[in-house]
Amino acid sequence: MSERKRELAEEASSTSFSPLKKTKLNDSSDSSPDSHDVIVFAVSSSSVASSAALASDECSVTIGGEESDQSSSISSGCFTSESKEIAKNSSSFGVDLEDHQIETETETSTFITSNFRKETSPVSEGLGETTTEMESSSATKRKQPGVRKTPTAAEIEDLFSELESQDDKKKQFIEKYNFDIVNDEPLEGRYKWDRL
Amino acid sequence: MAEFMEPNLVSNFDDEKSNSVDTRSIFQMGFPLESEEIVREMIEKERQHSPRDDYLKRLRNGDLDFNVRIQALGWIWKACEELQFGPLCICLAMNYLDRFLSVHDLPSGKAWTVQLLAVACLSLAAKIEETNVPELMQLQVGAPMFVFEAKSVQRMELLVLNVLRWRLRAVTPCSYVRYFLSKINGYDQEPHSRLVTRSLQVIASTTKGIDFLEFRASEIAAAVALSVSGEHFDKFSFSSSFSSLEKERVKKIGEMIERDGSSSSSQTPNNTVLQFKSRRYSHSLSTASVSSSLTSLS
Numbered sequence: 001m002s003e004r005k006r007e008l009a010e011e012a013s014s015t016s017f018s019p020l021k022k023t024k025l026n027d028s029s030d031s032s033p034d035s036h037d038v039i040v041f042a043v044s045s046s047s048v049a050s051s052a053a054l055a056s057d058e059c060s061v062t063i064g065g066e067e068s069d070q071s072s073s074i075s076s077g078c079f080t081s082e083s084k085e086i087a088k089n090s091s092s093f094g095v096d097l098e099d100h101q102i103e104t105e106t107e108t109s110t111f112i113t114s115n116f117r118k119e120t121s122p123v124s125e126g127l128g129e130t131t132t133e134m135e136s137s138s139a140t141k142r143k144q145p146g147v148r149k150t151p152t153a154a155e156i157e158d159l160f161s162e163l164e165s166q167d168d169k170k171k172q173f174i175e176k177y178n179f180d181i182v183n184d185e186p187l188e189g190r191y192k193w194d195r196l
Numbered sequence: 197m198a199e200f201m202e203p204n205l206v207s208n209f210d211d212e213k214s215n216s217v218d219t220r221s222i223f224q225m226g227f228p229l230e231s232e233e234i235v236r237e238m239i240e241k242e243r244q245h246s247p248r249d250d251y252l253k254r255l256r257n258g259d260l261d262f263n264v265r266i267q268a269l270g271w272i273w274k275a276c277e278e279l280q281f282g283p284l285c286i287c288l289a290m291n292y293l294d295r296f297l298s299v300h301d302l303p304s305g306k307a308w309t310v311q312l313l314a315v316a317c318l319s320l321a322a323k324i325e326e327t328n329v330p331e332l333m334q335l336q337v338g339a340p341m342f343v344f345e346a347k348s349v350q351r352m353e354l355l356v357l358n359v360l361r362w363r364l365r366a367v368t369p370c371s372y373v374r375y376f377l378s379k380i381n382g383y384d385q386e387p388h389s390r391l392v393t394r395s396l397q398v399i400a401s402t403t404k405g406i407d408f409l410e411f412r413a414s415e416i417a418a419a420v421a422l423s424v425s426g427e428h429f430d431k432f433s434f435s436s437s438f439s440s441l442e443k444e445r446v447k448k449i450g451e452m453i454e455r456d457g458s459s460s461s462s463q464t465p466n467n468t469v470l471q472f473k474s475r476r477y478s479h480s481l482s483t484a485s486v487s488s489s490l491t492s493l494s
Binding site: 150151155156159160162163164166167183184 | 243244248249300301302303306308309312342343344345348351352355358359
């Protein structure tokens with residue numbers, strides 16, 4: 001319950017953060033992505049942005065791997081909040097800049113943590129899948145019978161042909177001599193059979 | 197006929213598995229013993245479910261390859277042990293095998309053909325007699341030298357069915373045993389399930405030798421019932437129940453059973469060889485239950 005309330009508060013904070021972005025977008029003539037980068041870096045450094053400062057920030061980001069990861073995380077978070085704003089079509093003004101900066105920092109750390117949490121579960125899922133695959137492979141091995149001889153299809157075909165031809169010969173004999181050799185009984189026909 | 201016989205076979209099967217009092221009371225209420233009329237009808241038909249008359253003679257004089265039957269028999273017994281099939285299934289499988297071999301020669305020099313025939317006969321018997329039948333690939337247990345695809349076994353099954361004229365619900369000694377036990381012991385009710393179980397095991401063991409092939413199914417059943425009941429053949433008066441049976445032949449079977457094996461007393465030239473072979477594989481193939489059963493008889 002408490003966690004849900006915190007999440008709701010965070011969402012409210014992110015929503016309130018959005019109008020500030022809009023204002024800057026309108027002011028500047030740069031493209032959207034660049035504007036986002038500017039805003040993000042300014043907030044994280046907690047200083048007013050200038051062209052020289054922007055240049056130095058970008059250089060530091062490109063050098064450090066961890067920083068670039070955090071940057072991408074932050075960017076994704078910002079995009080998410082922006083999407084929410086577009087969906088809700090809500091706006092508010094009159095937010096104190098200093099308070100907003102503090103809230104923004106909190107949001108940033110929250111985004112990073114949530115991303116880490118999300119990354120953890122796929123790993124465990126992967127482990128589960130691996131285990132399942134191992135089980136299935138072992139089952140397959142168990143099902144496979146040992147190496148034993150099997151006659152070729154041609155050999156089996158020859159056997160059935162020979163046995164079936166024996167059947168035909170017996171039928172001819174029975175018809176010719178009207179005697180059932182299987183049941184050892186005489187049948188109606190040309191010959192008369194007496195039992196000895 | 198078949199419809200009436202089936203419950204009896206089922207009850208025989210259940211007897212073999214369970215000795216509980218509840219089961220016995222259920223049998224007493226649910227499954228009547230075979231009537232006199234049914235038994236006479238079975239005796240008339242049993243010859244149609246037997247190998248051809250000259251089968252035993254040809255086995256003894258070498259016309260038929262004696263080892264073919266031994267090889268098939270060996271695998272069938274081993275598979276039945278591993279798959280937990282009962283003596284009823286063994287008797288049926290051996291019945292199909294003998295009937296087929298008595299009218300069809302397998303090509304010589306190809307051992308795998310014997311194995312394929314054995315698998316087909318056991319599969320058919322299991323489908324008639326058992327409630328849990330594994331798939332054809334899983335049926336081929338006991339580490340056989342040859343293994344066959346399901347379609348090959350099915351084709352051999354069809355061939356066996358045609359040769360046996362689709363008469364699979366065969367009259368075997370197992371069909372009579374409960375009837376004879378009830379007559380010998382004077383029971384109006386179900387004979388004790390332990391007697392039935394032991395009788396079925398003894399009947400199954402008679403399939404190991406060829407010498408019992410000389411006798412009819414009803415004669416073997418009567419002799420086994422007398423042996424298991426502890427009756428002496430000389431003292432027992434053959435009542436109306438046994439009027440259709442020849443006393444001397446039944447007595448001879450009893451003597452063969454008491455000798456604890458399938459030893460032959462025939463006068464054939466191959467007598468020594470046959471006896472040696474019979475004894476050797478009889479020992480190697482006997483199960484604990486059959487051995488203990490035969491021991492208790494002697």
